[in-house]
Amino acid sequence: MTPTVEGVWETKTYVVGGNGTPVDGVLFLTAGRWATLYFVPGEQGPWGSAEAGEYRFEGQRLTFMHRLIFQGGGGRPLQIDQQAAREEECAVVFAGDRLTISFPSGNHLHLERAAA
Secondary structure (H helix, E strand, O other): OOOOOOEEEEEEEEEEOOEEEEEEEEEEEEOOEEEEEEEEOOOOOOEEEEEEEEEEEEOOEEEEEEEEEEEEEOOEEEEEEOOOOOEEEEEEEEEOOEEEEEOOOOOEEEEEEOOO
């Protein structure tokens, strides 16, 4: 059976420079569209992000085309962009109901498929 990114994923850990941080959120991938909402703990309180756009999944590559971005909190400035035009081509690795997305920055997001 070929793994698919389609579905609902729970965000678990974001890894930057080998250091993991818990991430409380969700990533929806369906019909070529994606949306995410997540919160990350920080020294000045949690910060959050809501993003959406389109995506392509080809082999082991997942490309996010960002269109909507709403981020801020936790001492970070508010960022609102309704016309974002950034693409992120990411490598993906499946392990059962787990997914790791490796971003061009070198950071990694670990997710688990949400139970039906």
